[in-house]
Amino acid sequence: MEQPIVTAYDFNAPRQIIAGGGTFGKLPELVIGLKGTHVLIVTDxxxxxxxxxxxxxxxxSEAGIKSVVFHRISPDPTMDSVLEGLALLRQHSCDAIVALGGGSPIDAAKAISVLATNDGPLTRYAGYHLIPNPGLPLIAVPTTAGTGSEATRVAVxxxxxxxxxxxxxxxxxxxxxxxxxxxLSMTMPPQLTAxxxxxxxxxxxEAYVSKKRNPFSDPIALSCIGLVGQHLLRAYTCPTDxxxxxxxxxxxxxxxxAFSNSSVCLVHGMSRPLGAVYHLAHGLSNAILLPAVTxxxxxxxxxxxxxxxxxxxxxxxELTxxxxxxxxxxxxEAMNRQLNVPRLRDCVGVSWATFEQSVSKMAADALASGSPQNNPVVPTTTEIEQLYLTCW
Structure with missing residues (x-):
């Protein structure tokens, strides 16, 4: 067996993953199992x-569980929206959270959960392993097949x-x-699916090539890669399959x-600044960057x-x-063409003038995020700037 780069590692996952068609119907019994009586539903x-x-x-309601809905979540959840959701949770004395949606509602729900049990501001917890207390009980129900946030210890x-x-x-x-x-993902429109x-x-x-890869994350990462190769184009062209x-x-x-127990690398490091500056959806910015960064x-x-x-x-x-x-x-590159993934310059709200002004800061922010240091080839800020230009 290949020797892992990281010689000490652990594996963390939700205490329970329930998968399969119709499992959404188990929601009330799951909330009861967590001793929830009044739920904040975080969605969009x-x-x-x-x-x-x-x-x-x-x-x-049929199970005797009260609920209140917080839906003011943008595609890039902000600190303000997290605080608004937290205020609603406290107003109704909610004791559990259900996140329903893509990565944005799930990430926002995670942040609300930990701020309910830890002192703010949220900025003090940016980074690795800085949250002292567990959050409120949280059930994550993804409606997209993308971020995997339902299974991670990460929030952006x-x-x-x-x-x-x-x-x-x-x-x-x-x-x-x-x-x-x-x-729940079958109503996704084709481009979101892509x-x-x-x-x-x-x-x-990225989990598979990361410098933090390990024997627990590797087989899960490979299974993920294989399933995407088998199913993504079909899900895109035939949404009812x-x-x-x-x-x-x-x-x-x-x-x-996989990535929560290994790490992401340069694509994600470069993707976050694109999202912050241009408010591009996370999946779109990753898709734009993936071929060039690879x-x-x-x-x-x-x-x-x-x-x-x-x-x-x-x-x-037979290839070497x-x-x-x-x-x-x-x-x-061919997959991006088949999925109609645009180049950066063709995205709504992206202009050359803004790009030219912000590319240096984006490169610095990308490198400062820490993710590029896990990449098989660690870039300089100049190389990151060039990669952004390649994707333009």
Whole structure:
């Protein structure tokens, strides 16, 4: 067995992961199991208009559980929205939280959970293992197959004053229960399916090549990579394909488990500043960056990138590691074209003038985040600037 770079490691996951079609119906009994009596449902405006939130409220009510809904969550959850949700939780004396949605509601719910039991401000907990007390009981129910936040000890919250996406990493942020019901993802529009799907792939790939990889995260990362290779394009072109939707829902959860117990790398380090400056969706910015960053990184970990390519099923088995790793880059570029992932310059709200003014700060912020230091090839700020330009 290949010797791990990190010689001491642990594995952290929600205490319970419930997966499969229809498992959303178990929500009331899960809340009761956590001794919840009054639930804050954290979601977003889109899901509030759908039947899913009403279904949650109704099923909880039938079980004698009160609930109140907080839906003012943007695609990049901010400290202000977290504080607004916290105020609602305290106003109604909620003792448990249900996060319903994509990564943004789940991350916001995590932050609300820990601020309910720890003194603010949230900025004091930015970084690694800084939260002293466990949060309120939290059930995460993803409705997208992308971020894997339902299975991670990570939350990313935007500090609008500094134009920085803060990463909080602590076991206190792990949901108590993750409910992975693939049927909830079947209404995702094609482009959201594409962006969050590439986000899932990025989690698996970065976890597998990270300098913090280990024998527990490796097989989960590879399973994630294989499932994306098998199911993403089908889920994109045929949204009603249940097998493809289920495969991507499992891949997303596995990707979260993998990177949360290994780490993300340069793609995520560069993605956060793009989100902070341009308010791009996290999955979109990852998708834009993934091929170029992979091309930059393959020389530092050719064998692993080759294994990832073979696991995805995008290269012939007889290729050497060098050939397979190089072919992976072309496969990622082709996948972006098939999924209609735009270049940075074609995204709404992105202008060359703003890019030119902010690229140096974005590169510095990316490097300061710590994630690029886990990359197979650790970049300089100048190299990060060049990578941003390559993606323009």
């Amino acid at each position: 405006g889109y899901l509030l208009e759908q039947g899913l939130v009403r279904e949650a409220i109704s099923s909880l 919250i935007t500090d609008e004053l500094r134009q920085v996406k803060m990463m909080l990493f602590d076991n206190a942020l792990l949901p108590d229960i993750a409910v992975v019901d693939y049927r 962006y969050v799907g590439v986000d899932t792939l990025t989690h698996g790939l 249940e097998a493809a939707r289920e495969g991507m829902a499992i891949a997303a959860c596995q990707g979260g488990l 091309r930059f990184s393959v020389a530092g970990c050719e064998a692993r990138y080759a294994t990832a390519a073979r696991t995805m099923g995008v290269v012939a088995p 590691d060098v050939e397979a790793a190089d072919a992976l880059v072309y496969a990622l």
